[in-house]
Amino acid sequence: MKEIEQRLTENGVRPTAMRILIYKYMAESEVAIALTDIENAFAKADRTTLFRTLKTFEQKGVVHQIDDGTGVQKYALCETGCNCELEQDLHLHFHCNNCNETVCLTEHKIPNINLPEGYVAEDANLVLKGICEKCST
Amino acid sequence: MKEIEQRLTENGVRPTAMRILIYKYMAESEVAIALTDIENAFAKADRTTLFRTLKTFEQKGVVHQIDDGTGVQKYALCETGCNCELEQDLHLHFHCNNCNETVCLTEHKIPNINLPEGYVAEDANLVLKGICEKCST
DNA sequence: AATTGTAGTGCAACGGAAGTGCATTTATTA
DNA sequence: TAATAAATGCACTTCCGTTGCACTACAATT
Ligand SMILES: [Mn+2]
Ligand SMILES: [Mn+2]
Ligand SMILES: [Zn+2]
Ligand SMILES: [Zn+2]
Numbered sequence: 310m311k312e313i314e315q316r317l318t319e320n321g322v323r324p325t326a327m328r329i330l331i332y333k334y335m336a337e338s339e340v341a342i343a344l345t346d347i348e349n350a351f352a353k354a355d356r357t358t359l360f361r362t363l364k365t366f367e368q369k370g371v372v373h374q375i376d377d378g379t380g381v382q383k384y385a386l387c388e389t390g391c392n393c394e395l396e397q398d399l400h401l402h403f404h405c406n407n408c409n410e411t412v413c414l415t416e417h418k419i420p421n422i423n424l425p426e427g428y429v430a431e432d433a434n435l436v437l438k439g440i441c442e443k444c445s446t
Numbered sequence: 447m448k449e450i451e452q453r454l455t456e457n458g459v460r461p462t463a464m465r466i467l468i469y470k471y472m473a474e475s476e477v478a479i480a481l482t483d484i485e486n487a488f489a490k491a492d493r494t495t496l497f498r499t500l501k502t503f504e505q506k507g508v509v510h511q512i513d514d515g516t517g518v519q520k521y522a523l524c525e526t527g528c529n530c531e532l533e534q535d536l537h538l539h540f541h542c543n544n545c546n547e548t549v550c551l552t553e554h555k556i557p558n559i560n561l562p563e564g565y566v567a568e569d570a571n572l573v574l575k576g577i578c579e580k581c582s583t
Numbered sequence: 584a585a586t587t588g589t590a591g592t593g594c595a596a597c598g599g600a601a602g603t604g605c606a607t608t609t610a611t612t613a
Numbered sequence: 614t615a616a617t618a619a620a621t622g623c624a625c626t627t628c629c630g631t632t633g634c635a636c637t638a639c640a641a642t643t
Contacts, residue, residue, distance in 0.1 A: 323610085325620065344600080355622045360601075362620095378513045378571055380630085381600070403565060420557050422572075427579030428540060434515055435556075435572045442564030460639090462591065481629080492593045497630075499591095517601085518629075 316389075320369045327354060331362050332371070332386070341375045341383035341402070341411040377404040377411040377436050385413050399433055405441035412441065453526075457506040464491060468499050469508070469523070478512045478520035478539070478548040514541040514548040514573050522550050536570055542578035549578065 313332050314324040322328065334350055335342055347359045363384055366372040370392065375383040391398040399419040404411045419435045450469050451461040459465065471487055472479055484496045500521055503509040507529065512520040528535040536556040541548045556572045 323619075325610090327621080357602090357623080358621050364602095365620095376513070376515045380517070401559065403561070403567075406568065414562070417559065417561070419572075420559075422538065422554065422557075422574060424540070424554070424574065425551070425579065427582050428574075429577040429582055430540075430574045431543065431576035433572070433574050435559075435570070437559060437561065437565075437567045437570050439568035440566040442562065445564050445566055460590075462638095464592080494594080494631090495592050502591095 317371065320371050322365055322369050322371060327351075327358060328362055328366075331359065332366075335372065335384070335386050339412065341377065341385045341413065343381045343383050345381070373398065375402050375411060375413070376434055377402055378438065379404070379409070379411075383411055388415060399435075401435040401437060403441060404436055404438045405444055406438055407440055407444040410441065411436075454508065457508050459502055459506050459508060464488075464495060465499055465503075468496065469503075472509065472521070472523050476549065478514065478522045478550065480518045480520050482518070510535065512539050512548060512550070513571055514539055515575065516541065516546070516548075520548055525552060536572075538572040538574060540578060541573055541575045542581055543575055544577055544581040547578065548573075 310329070310333075313329050313336070317324040317328060317332065330351065331347060334347065344356070344360055344363060347363070348356055351359065363372065367374055367384065370387055372384045373387050373391075375385060377383060387398065398415075400413060400415045401417045401419055402411055403414055419433050422430070422433075424430060447466070447470075450466050450473070454461040454465060454469065467488065468484060471484065481493070481497055481500060484500070485493055488496065500509065504511055504521065507524055509521045510524050510528075512522060514520055524535065535552075537550060537552045538554045538556055539548055540551055556570050559567070559570075561567060
């Protein structure tokens with residue numbers, strides 16, 4: 310609990326009660342989280358607050374946003390030491406077509422791609438879709 | 447013009463006037479197209495028709511859908527001979543942060559990734575973001 | 584040519600999700 | 614304690630994708 314407060318403070322995010330709860334919720338999840346998920350988990354809180362919390366977290370490098378192709382923005386905690394704010398920590402994400410969950414594969418970095426003349430890459434997003442470990446057994 | 451009709455027919459899509467126009471429009475574009483783009487180009491036609499045309503095209507392997515991370519679905523014509531319907535023709539896409547346009551880099555295939563035990567990949571999406579060739583000069 | 588059926592089109596409305604303006608509450612600091 | 618700033622809540626908006634249902638154009642069949 311104290312660690313969460315510290316983590317937030319380190320990142321320039323004031324550790325309010327709500328923020329700590331959301332952080333905790335995300336830390337306990339194995340999968341990427343959408344705003345709707347948080348909304349369901351904290352029905353008492355207002356959507357806007359949750360929305361802005363996620364945005365603040367993202368901006369301060371506490372979480373990174375994930376576009377898994379479902380059309381819903383998802384988020385996951387950043388690893389300690391990752392510097393998403395500056396340059397993306399370019400790991401890939403896996404989206405399961407069966408259980409519809411998305412996970413970070415933080416060990417799997419996005420390979421270097423050499424682009425045609427004139428193209429300058431600043432960021433990359435790689436999503437693999439298929440059957441996840443849980444669903445394949 | 448006749449080629450378009452033929453192409454559509456080959457793919458099991460009846461070549462109506464509207465469909466031919468949309469195909470032509472997409473063929474003349476260098477970049478990926480969103481529904482809104484088509485809407486603007488053909489103000490007289492109804493959104494639904496355009497929407498369903500894209501869906502039909504997609505389903506019949508005339509176009510492929512592109513998720514470039516902007517939250518808007520885009521489409522581009524498939525290459526002749528590509529078999530999107532069965533397995534994705536896994537080329538990468540580039541989205542320009544400056545002009546907001548997205549292009550297919552059909553020559554650049556998505557590299558093979560070896561996933562952890564238990565994960566089975568069926569599809570992949572790789573989007574690079576940065577400055578495009580036109581905007582970098 | 585008239586009839587029947589199927590595929591395409593148009594209109595209207597819905598629903599999810601992201602986002603914003605402004606008032607109110609809570610925390611910080613002077 | 615008073616003044617100030619930050620966080621939260623409420624209401625409302627916009628954008629995009631999507632669907633149901635009625636109507637129309639087309640093609641096949643008699
Ligand atoms: Mn991740
Ligand atoms: Mn493409
Ligand atoms: Zn799964
Ligand atoms: Zn550009």
